Amino acid sequence: MSPSLAPELAGRVTRPSGPLVIDIAGVTKLYKMGEEIIHALRGVSVQIHRNEYLAIMGPSGSGKSTLMNMLGCLDTPTAGRYEFNGKNVATMVDDELADIRNREIGFVFQTFNLLPRSTALANVELPLIYAGYSPSERRERAIHTLENVGLGSRLHHKPNELSGGQRQRVAIARALVNKPSIILADEPTGNLDSKTGVEIMALFEQLYAQGNTLIVVTHEEDIARHARRIVRLRDGLIESDGPVG
Amino acid sequence: MTRLVYELTESFRIAFAQIRANKLRSVLTALGVIIGIVAVTLMGTAIGGIDKGFTNSLAMLGDDVLYVEKWPWGGVEDWWNYANRxxxxxxxxxxxxxxxxxxxxxxxxxxxxxxxxxxxxxxxxxxxxxxxxxxxxxxxxxxxxxxxxxxxxxxxxxxxxxxxxxxxxxxxxxxxxxxxxxxxxxxxxxxxxxxxxxxxxxxxxxxxxxxxxxxxxxxxxxxxxxxxxxxxxxxxxxxxxxxxxxxxxxxxxxxxxxxxxxxxxxxxxFNVNEQGAFKAQLDPIKQGIALAGLFITGLSLFVGAIGIMNITFVSVKERTKEIGTRKALGARRRTILLQFLIEAVSICLIGGVAGLALTYGLVLAVGAAFPAMPVEFSISLVFVSMAVSIITGIVSGFAPAYGASRLDPVVALRYE
Known part of the structure; x- marks a missing residue:
């Protein structure tokens, strides 16, 4: 048992046997909004292991987004410890964080965030360019990944030629293509109708079964219940952290 | 190193896709550079022509001939000291x-x-x-x-x-x-x-x-x-x-x-005059013409550069969310910086090439219409104007591109 975990929560956390990927302990985050100081996170500790399927829930203003930005290495904590695969992320500079994001984290956004003028294939290749893969390797891996999410026949379509569900599949392929340690999805079904949302969650289930580590940030209970573990936030603190059941 | 090459290739691809997607805007912006480059290169040809005219004229005097005369060339202030010679x-x-x-x-x-x-x-x-x-x-x-x-x-x-x-x-x-x-x-x-x-x-x-x-x-x-x-x-x-x-x-x-x-x-x-002394008198005039001419025409290029800077700022603003996405996917600061710099330089280069072509046409036309007019189009002018275009792009694109590269990914992703 990690001494950094809040004692009252420690017993309820499920611990898969996989190695530790994310180790956050006592993390706080302060924002200055004009004169006012906002405590977005007031001391959060979470451990996430390989091949976990985790949902982060909480109402708006709970610190959910801040925690997600922190987990995604888009932001660094004001205080506290954050280790990603044993590396101290809290003190990293911009470009080091960019490399971690490139290699270790796959982002899936609510609004898909695809490059509008690039084909599905070019969108999926983008992280591989930043990783320094050769054009032929990029192409091969991107095609393989798009086939894996069921878009093998849509390689050369641009986002405006694809349906919402297909766009999100392209985004998921883009998140997967660099074989990251975690997939971080922010309201992945928020811009989709419920039927397409179910399809996307089925795809997540498939990815989880293939051994990926998934973190889904959502405010929808239905979506969160697809995960195996739910972390609930309120007022910048962890309210509960336990298995779905 | 290979990563940088891939990033550069990607940046050029994006830049040209961007220019193609915003044709009118790019053309109007490039127009500023075109006018600037035409003005500067035309001035360059004129200066080259004047220079050639001077050289030709001086050669007529002969560089191995001295002229013994009552008066010195170029005039004197104390004329009374010469009048009674x-x-x-x-x-x-x-x-x-x-x-x-x-x-x-x-x-x-x-x-x-x-x-x-x-x-x-x-x-x-x-x-x-x-x-x-x-x-x-x-x-x-x-x-x-x-x-x-x-x-x-x-x-x-x-x-x-x-x-x-x-x-x-x-x-x-x-x-x-x-x-x-x-x-x-x-x-x-x-x-x-x-x-x-x-x-x-x-x-x-x-x-x-x-x-x-x-x-x-x-x-x-x-x-x-x-x-x-x-x-x-x-x-x-x-x-x-x-x-x-x-x-x-x-x-x-x-x-x-x-x-x-x-x-x-x-x-x-008596006075012994020579073309060298004449040249010494003419050179400052020539340099004055060149300096003033290049300064004035340089101003039009400066206006073109402001246009480039403005359009790059707009481009960064429009694509803030894209910058956030790219950063989330692992783009480093230099990647974003280069992307926007290359975009600015590309527009400048397009303007530069178009401007140069226009200048070439004008020089031919002027040469055909007024054979006496000393205009001179040279290869060095091509290189100089290309270099000027690239430098203009870098200088005017740097501030917006640097700003883009420093954007906080969290803020950029949230931008609508």
Missing amino acids: PPIRPEDAEKLNRVIEQTPNSLLEVAVPVSSRGNSVKAGENKVSGVQTLGTTADYGRLITADFSEGRLFNETEAVGGRPVCVLGFDVAEAPFQGRSPLDETVMLAGHPFTVIGVVSKQGSFLGLFSFDNQAIIPLEAFRKYFSVRRGAQIRVKITDKNRVAEAREELIGAMRRVRAQLPGERDN
């Missing part, structure tokens, strides 16, 4: 030649007297006014750089005998005879008949001030007979080694003082 006499040239002969290892080769006045030349019914008539000796042939397109210069016998023969400048021969050969024809020089024995090939005008082709050359003795030499002459002295102009000039001053029998300590009562 005795005029240069054609006889001074003969004396000078004797001094040169007596001097061992002289740097001076020969002194040639030249008297001149403006005359009209009449051939049949056709008349050419304002022709500069030069009276000189047969040694004149050793000075001039131009060739004869027809005929020859008068010989020693004709010169000494003051025969009524003349050599015409190209324009004087061309106009009244209209393509016919003027050789052996008779022309009236200020009412006196002269036989044409030669035509000098075309030389052009000196700084556009007076034409070397608008001349008639006659023997000095004939000049003395029909016109007056009292107004004085000019002595042109050819030197043996054009790399030792300064020494030759010193020797000539000494020789001329002997001819004039000037006492030691007395100031020279």
Whole structure:
């Protein structure tokens, strides 16, 4: 048992046997909004292991987004410890964080965030360019990944030629293509109708079964219940952290 | 390193996709650069042309000829110190030649007297006014750089005998005879008949001030007979080694003082002029024109650069969310910086190439319409304008691109 975990929560956390990927302990985050100081996170500790399927829930203003930005290495904590695969992320500079994001984290956004003028294939290749893969390797891996999410026949379509569900599949392929340690999805079904949302969650289930580590940030209970573990936030603190059941 | 190459390739791809997607906007922005590049390169061709004109004109004077005259070239402020100098006499040239002969290892080769006045030349019914008539000796042939397109210069016998023969400048021969050969024809020089024995090939005008082709050359003795030499002459002295102009000039001053029998300590009562001194006077003027011209045209390029900067700021603002996405996917600061810099440079380069093409067309058109206009299009101009385009792109694109590269990914992703 990690001494950094809040004692009252420690017993309820499920611990898969996989190695530790994310180790956050006592993390706080302060924002200055004009004169006012906002405590977005007031001391959060979470451990996430390989091949976990985790949902982060909480109402708006709970610190959910801040925690997600922190987990995604888009932001660094004001205080506290954050280790990603044993590396101290809290003190990293911009470009080091960019490399971690490139290699270790796959982002899936609510609004898909695809490059509008690039084909599905070019969108999926983008992280591989930043990783320094050769054009032929990029192409091969991107095609393989798009086939894996069921878009093998849509390689050369641009986002405006694809349906919402297909766009999100392209985004998921883009998140997967660099074989990251975690997939971080922010309201992945928020811009989709419920039927397409179910399809996307089925795809997540498939990815989880293939051994990926998934973190889904959502405010929808239905979506969160697809995960195996739910972390609930309120007022910048962890309210509960336990298995779905 | 390979990663950088891939990123650069991607940046160029994105830049051209972006330019294609915003055609009108890109064209309008590039227009500013086009105008700037056209203005600067046209100025460059004009400066190159002026420079070439200067060089050509100075070459007409000859870089191995010194001019002994009453007045210095380029004018003086204390004119009263010069006005009372005795005029240069054609006889001074003969004396000078004797001094040169007596001097061992002289740097001076020969002194040639030249008297001149403006005359009209009449051939049949056709008349050419304002022709500069030069009276000189047969040694004149050793000075001039131009060739004869027809005929020859008068010989020693004709010169000494003051025969009524003349050599015409190209324009004087061309106009009244209209393509016919003027050789052996008779022309009236200020009412006196002269036989044409030669035509000098075309030389052009000196700084556009007076034409070397608008001349008639006659023997000095004939000049003395029909016109007056009292107004004085000019002595042109050819030197043996054009790399030792300064020494030759010193020797000539000494020789001329002997001819004039000037006492030691007395100031020279003549001037030795040379094209080098002329060049020294012209160079600052030339540089002034170049500097002022480039500054003024540079302003238009500056306006173009502001356009580029503005459009890059707009582009960054429009694509803030894309920047956030790229950063989330692992783009480093330099990746984003390069992407927008390359976009700005690409627009500038397109503008630069278009501007250069336009300049080339204009130079051809001007050259065809006004052959006398000194315009010069050169390869170095191509390289310079490409370099200027790239630098403009980098300078004007840097501030917005740097701002983009420093964006906080969290803020950029949230931007709508």
